[in-house]
Amino acid sequence: MYERELVDKVLHDLIRLTNRRVPIAVEIALGPGVDQNQAELAWKELTYGTEMADVHVIWERAYDVMVCTGEGHRFIGDDACPYCGEDGVVVEAAPPISLGHWKLDAA
């Protein structure tokens, strides 16, 4: 499962970056084509029985940067150009998964 590999990677990054302190909340952004339900399931499985199981995950969406084939408008998303309606091409792909902010406990 693709999502499981991604979540496993981000979980290890988090453990490393927090010096093994368990955050109370963390933001994880998923790129286009990455299934949030699968990612949530993978997070639950991978953290089951560990202290990371209690971390509140805020799932977010990361979008590609596109340029349309019409007048070259730059926009974010995966649909048609919001300005002229032409198709867009990806010029800057969103990473499949990325770790956002995390919040350690208040103490």
Ligand SMILES: [Zn+2]
């Ligand atoms: Zn356009």
